[in-house]
Amino acid sequence: MTDPEERCFDPEALLIEAKKAGANAYVPYSSFPVGAAILFDDGSVVSGCNVENGSYGLSICAERNAMAAAVNEGHLKPVAIAVVGGRQGEICPPCGACRQFLSEFNSNLSIVLEDKGKPIVYSLRELLPLQFKFSGKGETKNGR
8 A cells, every 4th residue: 555645635535426427327338337537637536437337348447438528638647546336335346357458648646445435555566567568669759
């Protein structure tokens, strides 16, 4: 877990935004709503929820939904993400696919989870210690 002294954001406020997003989840199959809220380096917050599909492989997690929406808005430098879902008070960490997806944008992202009503913060490196990095990746002219 990360040291509270090193954080420059409010984990509880970010959890509140994730809960709001989770209220919009489309989960007719699992009844397992998840919400995510991502804080960016400029102070903006972009949220997302999970969206299920009858063809399960086409479902999208809240974390990837939020990050995709953020990229569409021009946000590429996340600082922290809060994730809430499932049963009240139980932690709901990002799945492996979401961890890898988020590492593309910040390999040391702060991950805020809720445990029995209290925020706990991990670094993405703690949750995904051996991140895949494509060594041939270049940047486009606009930094994307």
